[in-house]
Amino acid sequence: MNSKYRCPACGAESFEVTAHVTQDWKIDCNGTFLESLNECVEVTHYPDENDIWDCADCGFSAVGREFRNQPEGQKGATT
Numbered sequence: 001m002n003s004k005y006r007c008p009a010c011g012a013e014s015f016e017v018t019a020h021v022t023q024d025w026k027i028d029c030n031g032t033f034l035e036s037l038n039e040c041v042e043v044t045h046y047p048d049e050n051d052i053w054d055c056a057d058c059g060f061s062a063v064g065r066e067f068r069n070q071p072e073g074q075k076g077a078t079t
């Protein structure tokens with residue numbers, strides 16, 4: 001089965017991206033952050049092809065769509 005995404009520079013198939021999540025905090029009487037109570041309550045934005053992705057292997061950095069693994073013959077197709 002073909003991978004959907006692949007690093008165009010080195011061919012690696014894992015990437016470092018940014019998700020937006022919410023978390024619960026404990027704050028003090030002035031509203032100042034004390035500690036976070038969990039890692040993630042809800043994901044408000046999943047990484048998509050418009051975000052900047054970094055290759056986990058070589059560090060190549062580009063928007064996610066640049067990592068799309070296009071089958072031969074379909075290069076240049078846009079969505």
Ligand SMILES: [Zn+2]
Binds near residue numbers: 007012059
């Ligand atoms: Zn790479």
